Amino acid sequence: MSGGGVTIENTDSRQETVTLTVPSHPRFLYVIRSALYPLIIDAGFRKRDAAKMVLAVDEACSNIIRHAYGGQDDQPITLTVEFPEDRFLIRLRDYGKKADPSEIAPRDLADVRPGGLGTFFIKAVFDDVQYDTSVDRGTLLTMAKTKPQVSQ
């Protein structure tokens, strides 16, 4: 990513996808949170559930900054939101070190210590979490949650 800008692109009402790319600096995490929350609310989720989903995506972005990019703050993180009929679908793409799914495990919550909660939040909040490392570079993380009107 050049210049560290934030871009919103490919907003296609026909395909119903929204794409947002931010640099891998922690100060841009709030941009993702701010963009994501109203989209989740519009999809029909309750405010408290929407806040938890935003938290989980924020944690996934933090993990990308820490682990995929090793703290480099000028690399791209691309968030894509899709709106299939029954689910809310979020994809996070990075181009750093590939995630190792065997090492991604939520920690035991009985072990009270600083750190290690992010992965637990992601898996607790979303119904389906997939790490795709078959992409050319980096990892494609897909998180999905069934929309409330379908599950009720």
Next chain:
Amino acid sequence: MKVEITVQKIGVGHLVVLKGDVDMNSSPDVRGSIAEVFKQGPGAKALVIDLSGVRYMDSSGIATLVEAMQNCMKQGMKLRLAELSPSVRDVFELARLSSIFEIFPKASDAQAGL
């Protein structure tokens, strides 16, 4: 997005007031401010953290508070949290930490009984 941090001495020890989002970007500042409190020497009974101005907290914020709790225990102090917003309380419950921390409705309540 930055977090505003105010640290003041109170009768029972120290009061830290946070305002803003506590996330990966701002939690190092929070951690640094709390570390300064611990450098001020013995005598304090408690560290009270007023979270009334915090609308968002991620796992790095939670980790900062867990670390503060552990440091308080080492120094024989109590850590008391006050006025969690519903969204922050939800994060504590999601992490199953609500019963680990002493949580009070108001900062003034947190200073009582020490």
